Amino acid sequence: MGDDAEPLTKKEGALLLKIARQSLETFVKSGKRSKLPDKLPGALQMGYGAFVTLQVDQELRGCIGTMTAHGPLAETVREMAVAAGNNDPRFDPVPEEDLAAIQYEVSVLSPMKVTKAADVTPGKHGVMIRRGQYSGVLLPQVATEHGWDRESFLNHTCMKAGLPPGAWKEGGTDIYTFTAQVFSE
DSSP states (O other), rough: TTTBOOOOHHHHHHHHHHEEEEEEEHHHHHEEEEEEEEOHHHHHHOOOOOEEEETTTTTTEEEEESSSOOHHHHHHHHHHHHHHHHHHHTSSOOOGGGGGGGGHHHHOOOEEEEEEEEGBBBBEEEEEEEEEEEEEEEEEOOOOOOOHOHHHHHHHHHTTOOTTGGGGGSSSOOEEEEEEEEEEE
16 A cells, blocks of 8 residues: 555455445445444554446446545445445446446555656556646556556546646646555455
8 A cells, every 4th residue: 555554454455345345236226325344444444545446347337536534444435436336427327237247446545645757656656636726646557557658647647637648747737646555356
């Protein structure tokens, strides 16, 4: 995850995936939030930013997250799973008949750090680019999935923010990096 936190165990990651799946399925079927397990490991009670990514047949079906902690990690994953399935503006809400086909991925984020473009390592770092009211985020695994070098990764993050490619080179643009511990079904 990063220098500021102990990595989660595979068992904790498996529990996060279970929480994500149960959360979306419960919400789609009943419109209610699922109950979290009574006994959560300590790391899942800590505050971390997290993203939940949904895929069907290795195609993106939804991805929503938060960069900073707004409560315990387990709660964040529950909320981001529901949001990824229902509030990603790129997709219609997930219907009940599609639930079984969804594969879940949970990315637990380290705190963000202000950085220079030269210090961005594609595949290791995720990037947030911010300029005025515009901001965009790409997770570390996105650069790897697309085979992007540093410049391509930064350009695509700018475009995700609604900025022109190369905006990361201009004054007034802030670059932040973070790492992610990724768990996939």
